[in-house]
Amino acid sequence: MTLLASDTRRPRRSIWPALIWPALLLICLIPGLLNRAVSSLSAGQVPTLDTPLWKLTLSHLGLVLLAEVVVLLIGVPLAVAVTRPGRESLMRLAEAVAGLGQTVPTLAILALAVPALGFGVRPTLLGLLLYGLVPVVSNGIAGLLAVDKPTLDAARGMGMTDGQRLRRIELPLSLPVLLAGVRTSTVYNVGTATIGAALGASGLGTPIIEGLSQQNTGLVVIGALLAALLALSLDGLLGLAAAEEGQR
Amino acid sequence: MIELRNLEKRYDNPLTGLPFYAVKDLSLAFPSGEITALLGPSGCGKTTTLRMINRLIEPTAGQILVEGENAQSLKPEALRRRIGYVIQQIGLFPHLTVAQNVATVPDLLGQPKARTRERVRELLGLVGLEPGQFETKRPSELSGGQQQRVGVARALAADPPVLLMDEPFGALDPLARDKLQEAFREIQHNLKKTIVMVTHDIDEALKLGDKVALLNAGELAQFGTPDDLVRRPVSEFVRQFLGEDALLRQLAGVRAGALARAGDGSGLPQVSASLNARSALSVMLRERAEAVAVTGEDGQISGVLSFHDLERT
Amino acid sequence: MNSRPLAGAVGEHLSPALSSAARFSPDLQLVLWLGAAPMLAACWLPWVLLRPNRLAAGEFLRLPPLDIGLGLLAALATALAGRFLPRAVPLLASFALSLGAWWLGSRSGAAVQGQAEFARASVSSGVWLWLLGAAMTVYGAGLVGRRLGGAQPYLAWLWLPAVVLMALIGHFASWSVVAEYRVQHDRFFQELGRHLYLILVALGLATLIGAPLAVWASRNARVSGVVLGVAGGVQTVPSLALLGLLIAPLSALANAVPALRAVGVSGIGVAPALTAMTLYALLPVLRNGVVALRGVLPGVLDAARGMGMTDNQRFWRVQLPLALPVWLSGIRQAAVMLVGVASVAQLIGAGGLGYFIFSGLQSGAADLILLGALPAALLAIVLDILLRGLETLLGRRLGRA
Structure with a gap:
C-alpha cells in the first residue's frame, strides 16, 4: 500500500527513453548493416575495416570502463582524504589541480604524454585517468562538503x-553528487578515448581517423555514429542509475 | 482617495473547472491622507487586493478608482509610477547605489537629474539616513532596517499621493521593526499620504492603521478604526481573530503620555511618558494601584494615568 | 607569545619562527613537502635529451654535481621553511620555480654547445618533474602568503617576471621546442x-x-x-x-x-x-x-x-x-x-x-x-x-x- 502511494505521488521517470540509445547502438552493430547503410557516402563502395565493429566498440568500452574503475579507486579515497578536518590546504590544492585539468585541452595532455610513454594505449590510458579523475574528485569534494553540518x-x-560517520552519513548523503561526477567522467572519457585513436589506441576513433586520412566519409560516419551512440547510451544508463539513487 | 467597487479576483482550477475567489465582491474606500491596514489571515486575499490597486494583478470584475480616476483606463506603467510601492523583500536593485535606487521612478518619469539629486538627498534625510554617508553605498552594505528605509525613500521619490506597502516591516528583526515603525509614523504625520498597508501582524495594524480593513476568505469582515474592531467587533470571526487580548494589543501601540490627564500624581507609582500603555497597566497591576504618575523626559511628573483613562484609547 | 607581531623578527631566530609556524596547519606543510618530493627526485633524473637531429635517438644528460647540490638545497629549504620560517616560503618557492626555468635554458644551451646545427636538446623527465613540484610549492606558498598578509602573496608570483625576463633575453633559445618554433x-x-x-x-x-x-x-x-x-x-x-x-x-x-x-x-x-x-x-x-x-x-x-x-x-x-x-x-x-x-x-x-x-x-x-x-x-x-x-x-x- 505504502509503496503504491509513494509511487503515485512521485511518478517515477520512465526508463524507456534511456534505453533508446543502447538499442540503436545494438542495431548499428549488426554485422554489415551500418557498413552498407553508409556506402553511398563512400562512392558506392561498402567500407570495410580490419577489425569488426563490435570488437572496436568493446575495446573502446573496455578502455573507458577500466579507466573509470581505476579513477574510482583513486578518486574517492582522495576526495575523502582531503575533506577531513584540518586538510583545508590539501583540499585547495586538489581543487586547483582539478580546475587546471578542466582547463587544459584533452588533446594537449594526450599529446604531451606521447613523448614520455610512446604511442598506443598507454598515453591514452593516462589521459583517461587524468581526465576521469577531474569530475570524480571535484564532485566528490563538493558532495562531501555539502553534507549538512548539523546532521x-x-x-x-x-x-x-x-569511520561510522563517513560510512553511514557522509558517503550515502554525498552519493548523488558523486554519481553525477562519475557520469560526467565516463561520458567525457568516451570522447577522450576516441581521440586516443590518433595516438594509436584502438577503438571507435580508429575508423574516424582512417576515414579522414583516406577521405572515406562512410568510414568516418561509422566511427562517429557509434562513438556518439556509445556516449549517449552510457549517459542515459548512468543517468538512470543516478535517478534511481535520488529516489531512495 | 482609493475606492474599490465590487472588486473580484477569480481563479479557475484548470483541472476541475471550479472557480476559486481570492477576492470576492469587495467594496471599500481608503480615506485620503490616512493609513489603512489590510489585515487578515494568510490566504485571505489582502496581498491580492493590494496588487490589484497598482494592477500587478488584473481583477476579473469590479472597478478601482485612484484619485477619482478609473485605474483600468490608465496604462499600467503610468499608473504604477504615480503610486509608491514598498514590499517585504525590500527589492532594492543590488547593482545600483542607494541614490540610484531612490532616483529610479523620477528617472523613469524623465525628471531633470539635478532636481532628482536634490530630492534624493532630502528623502534620505527624511527616512533617517545621512545622505553624505549613504548615497554612494550599495544595498549589500546596509543592514535590513537601513535597506527598508531606502525602500521607503524610493517609494516616496516621485512624491506619489498614494503608497502601497506589502508587509513592509515583516522581514526585519523586532528591534529594527519597532524603530522603523516609529520613524514611519513620524514621516506619515508630516506627509499625509494615502497609504494601504498589508499586514498579518495584528499589533502593527492596530498601532499604525488609522483604519483597519479585516479580510476573511476574500471578503470584507469589518472595516473601521482600530477602536471599532477591538471594542465593537461585528462578528465572531473578528473577535476571535483579534483575540481576547485585543485591548492589550491596542494599548501596546499607545504611549502612556498620550492618555495621561493633568492631576496630582504624588505618592503614585511612576512610569515614563514614553512607556506604552500596556506596560503602564502592568505597573498598576503589580503595584495594586488604580493610577500611575506619568513622568516627562526631565523626570518631573507631567500627569496622571488612571485605570479608567485606559478606556479612552 | 603567540600573539607577538612578526614584523622585525628576522634577527631573532627561534622564537618568532616557532610562534608563527604554530599558526600554520600541518597540512600546509604537507602541501610544501608534496611539492618538494618531485623536485628532490628530479635532481637525480635525466634533465636533457640530446639528439643529433630532431628524429634520431639521443643520449640523456644529467645535472652537474654542483647543480644537484643546489637543487637539493633549494627543494629542502622551501619545505623546511614551511616549518621554521614561513615568511621565507613565498620567496623560496618563487626561486625554486625560476631555478627550474633557468636550468631548462642553461642545460639545453650547454648540451648543444659545440654540436652540429641540427642537434636538438629536448627537456627530459627531470625538468617536468621539477617544474611540477615547484608549481605545487608555489601554490602552497600562495596559501602561506595569504595567511601572512602584506606583500607576501605577491612574492609567490615573483617567478613570473623572472621567467618572462628569461624568455625575453633568449635564455630558452637552445630548447628544442624553441628551435622548432624558429623553423616554423x-x-x-x-x-x-x-x-x-x-x-x-x-x-x-x-x-x-x-x-x-x-x-x-x-x-x-x-x-x-x-x-x-x-x-x-x-x-x-x-x-x-x-x-x-x-x-x-x-x-x-x-x-x-x-x-x-x-x-x-x-x-x-x-x-x-x-x-x-x-x-x-x-x-x-x-x-x-x-x-x-x-x-x-x-x-x-x-x-x-x-x-x-x-x-x-x-x-x-x-x-x-x-x-x-x-x-x-x-x-x-x-x-x-x-x-x-x-x-x-x-x-x-x-x-x-x-x-x-x-x-x-x-x-x-x-x-x-x-x-x-x-x-x-x-x-x-x-x-x-x-x-x-x-x-x-x-x-x-x-x-x-
Whole structure:
C-alpha cells in the first residue's frame, strides 16, 4: 500500500527513453548493416575495416570502463582524504589541480604524454585517468562538503566514530553528487578515448581517423555514429542509475 | 482617495473547472491622507487586493478608482509610477547605489537629474539616513532596517499621493521593526499620504492603521478604526481573530503620555511618558494601584494615568 | 607569545619562527613537502635529451654535481621553511620555480654547445618533474602568503617576471621546442591566429544564438526543457564524432546549394569545425543564461514592476545587469572548452594549433607536438584567467562583491 502511494505521488521517470540509445547502438552493430547503410557516402563502395565493429566498440568500452574503475579507486579515497578536518590546504590544492585539468585541452595532455610513454594505449590510458579523475574528485569534494553540518554534529552526538560517520552519513548523503561526477567522467572519457585513436589506441576513433586520412566519409560516419551512440547510451544508463539513487 | 467597487479576483482550477475567489465582491474606500491596514489571515486575499490597486494583478470584475480616476483606463506603467510601492523583500536593485535606487521612478518619469539629486538627498534625510554617508553605498552594505528605509525613500521619490506597502516591516528583526515603525509614523504625520498597508501582524495594524480593513476568505469582515474592531467587533470571526487580548494589543501601540490627564500624581507609582500603555497597566497591576504618575523626559511628573483613562484609547 | 607581531623578527631566530609556524596547519606543510618530493627526485633524473637531429635517438644528460647540490638545497629549504620560517616560503618557492626555468635554458644551451646545427636538446623527465613540484610549492606558498598578509602573496608570483625576463633575453633559445618554433615561425602565428579565429567566431555565434534562446527559455519551462535537453545531448557526443558526423550533411548541403559552396561551406575544413564548435558552446551559454536570468531575486523584479518599469525596462535595467556575471561564467566555460575542440578540428582540416600536434604525432617528433600542445594549454589557462578577472570586475561593479 505504502509503496503504491509513494509511487503515485512521485511518478517515477520512465526508463524507456534511456534505453533508446543502447538499442540503436545494438542495431548499428549488426554485422554489415551500418557498413552498407553508409556506402553511398563512400562512392558506392561498402567500407570495410580490419577489425569488426563490435570488437572496436568493446575495446573502446573496455578502455573507458577500466579507466573509470581505476579513477574510482583513486578518486574517492582522495576526495575523502582531503575533506577531513584540518586538510583545508590539501583540499585547495586538489581543487586547483582539478580546475587546471578542466582547463587544459584533452588533446594537449594526450599529446604531451606521447613523448614520455610512446604511442598506443598507454598515453591514452593516462589521459583517461587524468581526465576521469577531474569530475570524480571535484564532485566528490563538493558532495562531501555539502553534507549538512548539523546532521554530522547529531551523528557525532549519538556516539558515532569518524569511520561510522563517513560510512553511514557522509558517503550515502554525498552519493548523488558523486554519481553525477562519475557520469560526467565516463561520458567525457568516451570522447577522450576516441581521440586516443590518433595516438594509436584502438577503438571507435580508429575508423574516424582512417576515414579522414583516406577521405572515406562512410568510414568516418561509422566511427562517429557509434562513438556518439556509445556516449549517449552510457549517459542515459548512468543517468538512470543516478535517478534511481535520488529516489531512495 | 482609493475606492474599490465590487472588486473580484477569480481563479479557475484548470483541472476541475471550479472557480476559486481570492477576492470576492469587495467594496471599500481608503480615506485620503490616512493609513489603512489590510489585515487578515494568510490566504485571505489582502496581498491580492493590494496588487490589484497598482494592477500587478488584473481583477476579473469590479472597478478601482485612484484619485477619482478609473485605474483600468490608465496604462499600467503610468499608473504604477504615480503610486509608491514598498514590499517585504525590500527589492532594492543590488547593482545600483542607494541614490540610484531612490532616483529610479523620477528617472523613469524623465525628471531633470539635478532636481532628482536634490530630492534624493532630502528623502534620505527624511527616512533617517545621512545622505553624505549613504548615497554612494550599495544595498549589500546596509543592514535590513537601513535597506527598508531606502525602500521607503524610493517609494516616496516621485512624491506619489498614494503608497502601497506589502508587509513592509515583516522581514526585519523586532528591534529594527519597532524603530522603523516609529520613524514611519513620524514621516506619515508630516506627509499625509494615502497609504494601504498589508499586514498579518495584528499589533502593527492596530498601532499604525488609522483604519483597519479585516479580510476573511476574500471578503470584507469589518472595516473601521482600530477602536471599532477591538471594542465593537461585528462578528465572531473578528473577535476571535483579534483575540481576547485585543485591548492589550491596542494599548501596546499607545504611549502612556498620550492618555495621561493633568492631576496630582504624588505618592503614585511612576512610569515614563514614553512607556506604552500596556506596560503602564502592568505597573498598576503589580503595584495594586488604580493610577500611575506619568513622568516627562526631565523626570518631573507631567500627569496622571488612571485605570479608567485606559478606556479612552 | 603567540600573539607577538612578526614584523622585525628576522634577527631573532627561534622564537618568532616557532610562534608563527604554530599558526600554520600541518597540512600546509604537507602541501610544501608534496611539492618538494618531485623536485628532490628530479635532481637525480635525466634533465636533457640530446639528439643529433630532431628524429634520431639521443643520449640523456644529467645535472652537474654542483647543480644537484643546489637543487637539493633549494627543494629542502622551501619545505623546511614551511616549518621554521614561513615568511621565507613565498620567496623560496618563487626561486625554486625560476631555478627550474633557468636550468631548462642553461642545460639545453650547454648540451648543444659545440654540436652540429641540427642537434636538438629536448627537456627530459627531470625538468617536468621539477617544474611540477615547484608549481605545487608555489601554490602552497600562495596559501602561506595569504595567511601572512602584506606583500607576501605577491612574492609567490615573483617567478613570473623572472621567467618572462628569461624568455625575453633568449635564455630558452637552445630548447628544442624553441628551435622548432624558429623553423616554423610564420606557420606558428598563422595557426595560432586560426585557432583564435575559430574560438572567437564560434563563441560569437553561440552567444548570438544562445542569448535570445536563453531569454526565451528562462521565461518558459517547456522551452527550457527542450532547449537544454538538446544542447545537453549535443554536448554528450564526443567532439571528434561530432566533427565526423557533420562532414556528410555539410558536403551534401554544399553540393545542393552552390552559393554556399562559393562562400566556403564544405564537408571538411572551417565550416564543419565552426558548426560543431558553435553547437558545443551553446550548452554553457544557454545553461548559465537560464540559471542567471532565473536567479535574479523575485522581490527585485516585483519591485521593478511595481515601480512602473515596462517589461523592456525591467529586462535591460534590472534583470540583465544582475544576470550578467553568472552568464559570463558560462561564456568562459565555453571559451575554455573551445580551445580544446579547436585543437581537434585540425583532423577535419580546419587548422589551428592542432596542426602541430597531429603532424608531430604522425612524424613522431615530440618537439612539434609540444609546439602545439604547450601554447594550446597556455591559451586555455590565460583565457580562463582573463575571463575570470572580467567576471570578478563585473560582479563588483554590479554590487555582488
